[in-house]
Amino acid sequence: MKSDHKLPAPNRREFLGDSAGLLLGGVLGSSLLSAGESSAAFGAANMPQASSASPRRIIIDTDPGVDDAFAILLALSSPELKVEAITPVSGNVPLELTLPNALRLVEIAGRTDIPVAAGASVPLTRRLITASYVHGEDGLGGVNFPPPKTKPVSETATEIIRRIVRAHPGEVTIVAVGPLTNIATALRSDSELASMIPSLVLMGGSISGGNITPAAEFNFYVDPEAAYVVFHSGIPIVMVGLDVTRKVQLRDDDAAALEAGGNPVSKAAGRIARSTIAQYRRTGFPGFPMMHDPLALATLLDPTLVKLKDFYVNIEIEGELTSGESVAYDHAPVRHSAPLESGATIDGRNADEPFRTNTKVAVDVDAARFMRLLVGRLTGRAS
Ligand SMILES: [Ca+2]
Numbered sequence: 001m002k003s004d005h006k007l008p009a010p011n012r013r014e015f016l017g018d019s020a021g022l023l024l025g026g027v028l029g030s031s032l033l034s035a036g037e038s039s040a041a042f043g044a045a046n047m048p049q050a051s052s053a054s055p056r057r058i059i060i061d062t063d064p065g066v067d068d069a070f071a072i073l074l075a076l077s078s079p080e081l082k083v084e085a086i087t088p089v090s091g092n093v094p095l096e097l098t099l100p101n102a103l104r105l106v107e108i109a110g111r112t113d114i115p116v117a118a119g120a121s122v123p124l125t126r127r128l129i130t131a132s133y134v135h136g137e138d139g140l141g142g143v144n145f146p147p148p149k150t151k152p153v154s155e156t157a158t159e160i161i162r163r164i165v166r167a168h169p170g171e172v173t174i175v176a177v178g179p180l181t182n183i184a185t186a187l188r189s190d191s192e193l194a195s196m197i198p199s200l201v202l203m204g205g206s207i208s209g210g211n212i213t214p215a216a217e218f219n220f221y222v223d224p225e226a227a228y229v230v231f232h233s234g235i236p237i238v239m240v241g242l243d244v245t246r247k248v249q250l251r252d253d254d255a256a257a258l259e260a261g262g263n264p265v266s267k268a269a270g271r272i273a274r275s276t277i278a279q280y281r282r283t284g285f286p287g288f289p290m291m292h293d294p295l296a297l298a299t300l301l302d303p304t305l306v307k308l309k310d311f312y313v314n315i316e317i318e319g320e321l322t323s324g325e326s327v328a329y330d331h332a333p334v335r336h337s338a339p340l341e342s343g344a345t346i347d348g349r350n351a352d353e354p355f356r357t358n359t360k361v362a363v364d365v366d367a368a369r370f371m372r373l374l375v376g377r378l379t380g381r382a383s
Helices: 012-030 035-045 066-076 095-108 157-167 181-189 218-222 224-231 252-260 264-283 292-301 367-379
Strands: 056-062 081-088 172-176 200-203 237-240 306-315 326-329 359-365
Touching: 056 066, 056 157, 056 292, 066 081, 066 095, 066 264, 066 292, 066 367, 081 095, 081 157, 095 264, 157 172, 157 181, 172 181, 172 292, 181 224, 200 292, 218 224, 224 306, 237 292, 237 306, 252 264, 252 367, 264 367, 292 359, 292 367
Parallel strands: 056 081, 056 172, 172 200, 200 237, 237 359
Antiparallel strands: 306 326, 306 359
């Protein structure tokens, strides 16, 4: 199985040095636009747009994953979107499972025309941590669908992201709902790429506490360095994090509605839903499955489902207890840690920086309306 290779792990100083180079590349790329064009592109493209005459091109970067499966099936049930590629990455479960799961999902939806390209098997610099306790040993709630007949394409995730974005500069929205390893690797391999991506909608992060540590949300915890690269890339980001995704849960009546649907997508979603709810009850995992990833995807279908607020978001990569935390500033200067008494600095960056924004964070959601949209699209009974 061909997949993106593990990068040599830099130490912290080397990592930050590399990222500064990437940031500079992104700034230089952006400077090709006039100031007016740049700000217009941010304002228009960073707000998810409802459908227009032609479908919106997207690439889904994903670690299926129960809620990833719902996001993929929602995208493939939505004519407003043209899914150019699906790029699995290790996260909820290892790539050895997320890759065949993505292939299973395009088969279920009858969309094997969509290329599925293998991504990174490990984070940029850390050992992989997974969440099979939530997603089942197979990553799809323990349904154990048959092995896919479809094969991944020969390109890697990084290669296909670069090729498709470069073929349609300014047109391809990235929907990233797993650890951001593939996206960071693509950006680091091509300093012009960030300036060609109009918007990156991601599920990840939180400005109200984490879910795998008190500080960090799972996707950013698994690969904080990748999140750091993405948030310093200059790409306009829409962050759909735990602040809203915790509020959207798949309950028994949703599972029943999906099971009653007459199409293969609805039936498969119903099986995943039932199996996952059953696993939660069996293992004592609290609550119901949260529909994190389809909510991020759904902001492209109906931007009014969430309330967005501008922040400057940076990612903690140095904290022993807080790595992967998304730290959001809403007006104040961006203040780093106090200098050490010795005069030494961790990376020489502890001067305050003026406030600026780089991310629209979803801070509220109409959960009931989102669940109606999700179940309605998958059953084909509503839009
Ligand atoms: Ca995911």
